[in-house]
Amino acid sequence: MRRREFVGGMAAAPLLHAAGEKKRIACLSSTYHVRSHSDNFITRFLEGYWIHEKYYEPPFEVASLWMDQTHPADIGNRLAAAYKVKRATSVADALTLGTGKLAVDGVILVCEHGEYPHNEKQQQLYPRFEFFQQVVDVFRKSGRSCPVFVDKHLSYDWKKAKQMYDWSKELKFPFMAGSSVPVTFRRPKLDPPLGTPMETAMSVGGGWVADGGIFHILETLQGFTERRKGGETGVKSVQMMTGDAVWKAQREGLWKRELLDAALKRGERVSSVKPEDGKSVLGLIEYNDGFKASLVAMGHVTGEYLAAYQAGGKIESTLCYIPSENSNNFSMLVHGITQMIATGKPSHPIERTLLVTGTLAALMESRYIGEKRVETPHLKVAYQASKESWFAPGVGS
Numbered sequence: 001m002r003r004r005e006f007v008g009g010m011a012a013a014p015l016l017h018a019a020g021e022k023k024r025i026a027c028l029s030s031t032y033h034v035r036s037h038s039d040n041f042i043t044r045f046l047e048g049y050w051i052h053e054k055y056y057e058p059p060f061e062v063a064s065l066w067m068d069q070t071h072p073a074d075i076g077n078r079l080a081a082a083y084k085v086k087r088a089t090s091v092a093d094a095l096t097l098g099t100g101k102l103a104v105d106g107v108i109l110v111c112e113h114g115e116y117p118h119n120e121k122q123q124q125l126y127p128r129f130e131f132f133q134q135v136v137d138v139f140r141k142s143g144r145s146c147p148v149f150v151d152k153h154l155s156y157d158w159k160k161a162k163q164m165y166d167w168s169k170e171l172k173f174p175f176m177a178g179s180s181v182p183v184t185f186r187r188p189k190l191d192p193p194l195g196t197p198m199e200t201a202m203s204v205g206g207g208w209v210a211d212g213g214i215f216h217i218l219e220t221l222q223g224f225t226e227r228r229k230g231g232e233t234g235v236k237s238v239q240m241m242t243g244d245a246v247w248k249a250q251r252e253g254l255w256k257r258e259l260l261d262a263a264l265k266r267g268e269r270v271s272s273v274k275p276e277d278g279k280s281v282l283g284l285i286e287y288n289d290g291f292k293a294s295l296v297a298m299g300h301v302t303g304e305y306l307a308a309y310q311a312g313g314k315i316e317s318t319l320c321y322i323p324s325e326n327s328n329n330f331s332m333l334v335h336g337i338t339q340m341i342a343t344g345k346p347s348h349p350i351e352r353t354l355l356v357t358g359t360l361a362a363l364m365e366s367r368y369i370g371e372k373r374v375e376t377p378h379l380k381v382a383y384q385a386s387k388e389s390w391f392a393p394g395v396g397s
Contacts, residue, residue, distance in 0.1 A: 023105035023341060024063035026094040028131055030114040031069040032076030037112035037151055038067075039075065040180075040330040041337075045108065046083050049331040052185075052394030056331075059338045063104055066094040068127075069114045091134035102142035106341035107135055110151040112212075119156070121368040123211040123361075129160035136167050145173035147344065149337045152179050153215050153357040156364075158378065161357040165350065176337060176346040177353040181216045181305050181320050182223030182389075183336065184329035185396035187266065190318035191227075191389045192309065198228040200292055201309035202259040207279065207299015211364050217295045218283065218363070219356045220305050220320055225293050226352060226385040233288040235359050235379040240366040246282040246296070254284055255294040256310070262317040263306035270302045283363050288380065321396050332392035347390040351383035 025045065032038040042065070048058045065080045066088035080087050088094035097103040111128045118124050128150055139145040148168070154161035154177055168175035192198070201224055205217035226232045241249055250257055264270050278300025285293050308317035322329045336347030358379045366374045 022059070022061040024061045024103070025106040025108055025341065026064045026088070026104045027062055027066070028091060028094060028107065028109045028111070028135075029065065029067045029076060030111040030116070030126065031071045031074075032065075032067055032079075033071040033073045033113070034075060035327060036071070038110045040327050041108060041110050041151065041334060043079065044331065044334045046079060046085075049334055050328060050397075051331045051335060051392055052396065056335065060106065060341065063097060064088045064094040066091055068111075068131075071114075091131055092138050095135065095138045096142075102138055102144055102146065105146050106337075107146065107148045108337065109135070109149065112151050118210065121211075121364045123156035123364055125156060129155045129157070129164060132164050132167075136171065139171055139173065145171045147174035147176070147341045149340065150175075150177040152177070152212070153219075153360055154353060155357065156211060156361065158358045158361045161354060161361075165354050168350065174340050174344045174346055175350045176340050176348070177350060178333070178348065178356075179216055179219055180329040180333045181220050181322070183332045183347070183391045185321040185323075185392045185394060187268075187319045187321050187395055190307075190316055191391070192224060192311070192316070194227050194385060194387055195229050196227055196309075196311050198225065198291065199310045199313075200256060200259065200294075201225050202255065202263060202293065202307070203295045204260060204263045204302065204306040205295070205297050206303035207281075207297055211360055214281070214283065214295070214297065214363060215356065215360050216305060217297055218360055219353070220307055221285075221293055221295050222352055222356050223389065224307050224309055225287070225291065226383070227389070228291060230289055231384045232351070232355065232382055234355060234381045235285055235362070235376050236288045237286045237373055237375050238359060238362045238366055239284045239371065239373040240363045241282040241284070241371050242367070243279065245371065246280045247276055249282060249284070255282065255296075258315060259294075259308040259310065259317075260296060262315045263308040264302065266306055266317050266319040267302050267304050268319065268321075269304055271300065273300050275301050285359060323396050326397060328397055329392075332390070336390055348386065349383050351381050352385075355379060355381040
């Protein structure tokens, strides 16, 4: 029965399964309702998923589900009952299945949505680190580990995020994180060749300016800038600006209007309101190699995610398309998680999400202290992107 029919130091080591038996995964959820991120991820592991015109069967057995909060319109309990999934009483119970030691082959941690407070910096205090720490505790007690996926950025706090990364390196388990936006359909298809001599880049998004919304715009940007000549070197400084300061920065040459215009031309739901005639938020990012890029949030113009970069004097741009009717932007990310659990190889490097997490925290700090420049010597996160970017084929439904 499908959901829609009834709901309106140690290396990761494989478990031994009988021939033909599916790997088992534990799903950890902050809260689970229709169109929540838990629905967008976990339900696909229960029902399968579509990418463009191809359907993929559920790749693993969802062995357990743990939820921190029960939404008034909860579907997690009903889905668990329908698919005979163990309703775990704790994170440890979800991973051990009552055996006292790790009994699953992968962990999906989706801590997005739910009643969690915001701090004075407009960061929502999702306890991703605390849930992750409990996963690591099980790994340590069991003497073995398995691949882990964490939805969106690692934490609102850089030190917590870095600790999560360090644990994954210490215990040597495959680790992946991030959102669906960089891996969704691109209209048109655009993947800068690795080593592209970029001169500058920009991403554009909507007006959700708390850290969750800025994350999507920043991660979209990083999915392109990481492909520049020399590879990723980390971020030297950031600055966030709002209101008139956004346009003053443009007049001073701190970001290029041509990039904004090129990006907006790719939008399919762009309003006729001029960008200057509403509230905009600007983020300026300077990388350790001297490269400079920017992001702009302007909900009065668009709610889409757009990207543009300049190389050799030529500007390229695209729309990272979000199919609002079916959330199918999540399918390619689920496909990447599937690859990681099946092979131990993430579809994109965890360092991308680590760097974006730290950059985001610094941007929110910049806004909090009066839109001042923030130096980020701790963000020396260097890595090399894959030869080809991981994103959905086709144009999407």
